[in-house]
Amino acid sequence: xxxxxxxxxxxxxxxxxxxxxxxxxxxxxxxxxxxxxxxxxxxxxxxxxxxxxxxxxxxxxxxxxxxxxxxxxxxxxxxxxxxxxxxxxxxxxxxxxxxxxxxxxxxxxxxxxxxxxxxxxxxxxxxxxxxxxxxxxxxxxxxxxxxxxxxxxxxxxxxxxxxxxxxxxxxxxxxxxxxxxxxxxxxxxxxxxxxxxxxxxxxxxxxxxxxxxxxxxxxxxxxxxxxxxxxxxxxxxxxxxxxxxxxxxxxxxxxxxxxxxxxxxxxxxxxxxxxxxxxxxxxxxxxxxxxxxxxxxxxxxxxxxxxxxxxxxxxxx
Amino acid sequence: xxxxxxxxxxxxxxxxxxxxxxxxxxxxxxxxxxxxxxxxxxxxxxxxxxxxxxxxxxxxxxxxxxxxxxxxxxxxxxxxxxxxxxxxxxxxxxxxxxxxxxxxxxxxxxxxxxxxxxxxxxxxxxxxxxxxxxxxxxxxxxxxxxxxxxxxxxxxxxxxxxxxxxxxxxxxxxxxxxxxxxxxxxxxxxxxxxxxxxxxxxxxxxxxxxxxxxxxxxxxxxxxxxxxxxxxxxxxxxxxxxxxxxxxxxxxxxxxxxxxxxxxxxxxxxxxxxxxxxxxxxxxxxxxxxxxxxxxxxxxxxxx
Numbered sequence: 001x002x003x004x005x006x007x008x009x010x011x012x013x014x015x016x017x018x019x020x021x022x023x024x025x026x027x028x029x030x031x032x033x034x035x036x037x038x039x040x041x042x043x044x045x046x047x048x049x050x051x052x053x054x055x056x057x058x059x060x061x062x063x064x065x066x067x068x069x070x071x072x073x074x075x076x077x078x079x080x081x082x083x084x085x086x087x088x089x090x091x092x093x094x095x096x097x098x099x100x101x102x103x104x105x106x107x108x109x110x111x112x113x114x115x116x117x118x119x120x121x122x123x124x125x126x127x128x129x130x131x132x133x134x135x136x137x138x139x140x141x142x143x144x145x146x147x148x149x150x151x152x153x154x155x156x157x158x159x160x161x162x163x164x165x166x167x168x169x170x171x172x173x174x175x176x177x178x179x180x181x182x183x184x185x186x187x188x189x190x191x192x193x194x195x196x197x198x199x200x201x202x203x204x205x206x207x208x209x210x211x212x213x214x215x216x217x218x219x220x221x222x223x224x225x226x227x228x229x230x231x232x233x234x235x236x237x238x239x240x241x242x243x244x245x246x247x248x249x250x251x252x253x254x255x256x257x258x259x260x261x262x263x264x265x266x267x268x269x270x271x272x273x274x275x276x277x278x279x280x281x282x283x284x285x286x287x288x289x290x291x292x293x294x295x296x297x298x299x300x301x302x303x304x305x306x307x308x309x310x311x312x313x314x315x316x317x
Numbered sequence: 318x319x320x321x322x323x324x325x326x327x328x329x330x331x332x333x334x335x336x337x338x339x340x341x342x343x344x345x346x347x348x349x350x351x352x353x354x355x356x357x358x359x360x361x362x363x364x365x366x367x368x369x370x371x372x373x374x375x376x377x378x379x380x381x382x383x384x385x386x387x388x389x390x391x392x393x394x395x396x397x398x399x400x401x402x403x404x405x406x407x408x409x410x411x412x413x414x415x416x417x418x419x420x421x422x423x424x425x426x427x428x429x430x431x432x433x434x435x436x437x438x439x440x441x442x443x444x445x446x447x448x449x450x451x452x453x454x455x456x457x458x459x460x461x462x463x464x465x466x467x468x469x470x471x472x473x474x475x476x477x478x479x480x481x482x483x484x485x486x487x488x489x490x491x492x493x494x495x496x497x498x499x500x501x502x503x504x505x506x507x508x509x510x511x512x513x514x515x516x517x518x519x520x521x522x523x524x525x526x527x528x529x530x531x532x533x534x535x536x537x538x539x540x541x542x543x544x545x546x547x548x549x550x551x552x553x554x555x556x557x558x559x560x561x562x563x564x565x566x567x568x569x570x571x572x573x574x575x576x577x578x579x580x581x582x583x584x585x586x587x588x589x590x591x592x593x594x595x596x597x598x599x600x601x602x603x604x605x606x607x608x609x610x611x612x613x614x615x616x617x618x619x620x621x
Contacts, residue, residue, distance in 0.1 A: 045453075048457050050457065050621040066460035071459070073360070083450040084450070085381060085446070088377070088381055096376040099369060099373040099376055100369050101365055107360065144360070145358035147355060147357075178356040
C-alpha cells in the first residue's frame, strides 16, 4: 500500500505537485493518469525517495522509502527504460541491483526469463531497442519479487505484442495480491488495464475513483442527426422540447436523446434523415475535458490568492 | 554490432509469470473491500548493509569497459614511461653522472601522466551514473545515499591503490636494476616506502577526490576538466607570475601544486621549503575528507 498525504513539490515558483492525497491499494491495478507535465513522474520520484517533497508525506506500507532496509523487496519500479549504463550487459545490470539488496543471484536468470531477454543477457544494454530496454527495466522491477510495483509509462515504445504482454503482466501481478501503480497519459490504455483511477492535472488531484465509476460518470451519450431539411427538423425538435446542439458540418447532436423517439418525430413530420446514430463520447474525450477544466480552475484561483497576498501586505503596514 | 532480435514475445505471452505464479495468494479472492490482501514473496528477506552496496559497486566497476581502458592505459603509461626514462638516462649517463641520485625517482614521469587515467576513472565511477540515468536505479535500490557513495569510494580506492601499487613496485624494481651500473645510490628503506606505497596511496586519494568531485558536479566532462585544472593550473599560473611582489604566492603555488607534491615522495622537490616527507599524503587526505563530507551533505540535500 502506498499512502500520500498532502504531497507537494515546488521548483522555485513553479508548483509541480500540489497537495496530493490518495492511497494506492493492493490487489488491484491503479492507473495514474494525467497529461504530459501534470506531475506524474515527479510524484513517482518522490514515492521512491529520489526527490524530496517540499511538503507532505509518502509512506510505503507505513514507512518512508529511505527507511526501507531492502527496498527492492518492497517496491519494484520502472521509472524510465534508459535508467541504466549502456555499456553494461543486461545480466550484470540486474546482478548489481540484486547484490545491493541481497537478492540471490539465481533470481537474475529467473526475471530475464520472465521478460524474455535470456537470449541477449550477455549483450550490452546500449544495443537494445526501446522495447527491449523497457523489458530490462521491468525485469529490474520484478527482481526483488516485491509487494508493490510501480511503472511509469510502461507501454511506451512497445510493439502491440509487448503491450499485450505488459497488460497481462500487470493484471496477474495485481491478482497475486500485489499493489500495482501504473502511470500513463493515455486514457484508452488505462481503460483496458486499471481497476482504479487517479487523475491529476497541473499537479492537483482531479479524480480518485474506480474505473467503472469513472466510465459511468464521464461517458456522455448523445444522438447525432443529419438531415437536408435542417431548419424544419430544428423547429420540430424545439417544439417537442428537445435541446439540440448544432455542431459543425451540418450535424445536430441531442444529449441523452433516444434515436427511436427522434426518428418517429421526424417520420411524423415527413422529414428526410441522412443520419440518425447513437454516439458515445470516448473516455479520451472525458479525460481531456476533465484536465482542461483543471487548467481553467487554476486560472481562476490564482487571482484571489494574489489579491489576498497584496491585501495582507497592505494591512501589515 | 549486436543483433537486437530476441525470440522473446511468443515465449513470454501465454504465461507471463510462470515462476511468480506459484507464490501463495490465499485470502484475496474471498476478501471483500476493506481488508486488503498482501503478497508475500518466497524469497528470504535480508537486512542490507554496506557489504551489499560494496558487492554491487564491485560488479558495476568491473562490468564496464571504461574501467579496463583507463586502467590499461594507466599501467602502460606508468610502466612504459618509467622504464623508458630509466633506460634513456642509464644509457647516456657515464659511471658517475648519476652519483647520489635516487633511482626510484624515474618512476615519477609515468605516474604523473598516469594520474590523468586514475582521475578519469574516479570521475566516471560517480558522474557517469548521472549521465546515463543509472543513478535513479541505484538510489532506488539503495536509498541510503551516503552508503552508495561510501561503497563507491571503497571499491574505487581499493582498485586504484592495488593497480598503482603493483605498477609502481614493478617500475621501482626495474629502475633500480637498470641503473645499478650508473652509480646511483641504494634507496633507503623509507625511500622505498615513500616511492612505492606512499605515492600509490597519494594517487589513489587523488582519484578518490576526483570521484567525489564527480558526485558533486554530476557531469563527467566537467568534473574531469576541473580535476585536470586542479593538477596543472597552479603550476602553469606560477610559471607566468613574473612580478616580484607575488613571489610568495608564486612559491606557494609551486610547492603545493600536485606535480610537486608527487615529487616530494622521491625527495626531489622543486623547492627547498614547502611540504616534505609524508606531508603531501596528509594534505590530500584532508582535502579529500572535506570534499567527501561536502559531497555527502549535497547528496542528502539534492534531488537525484
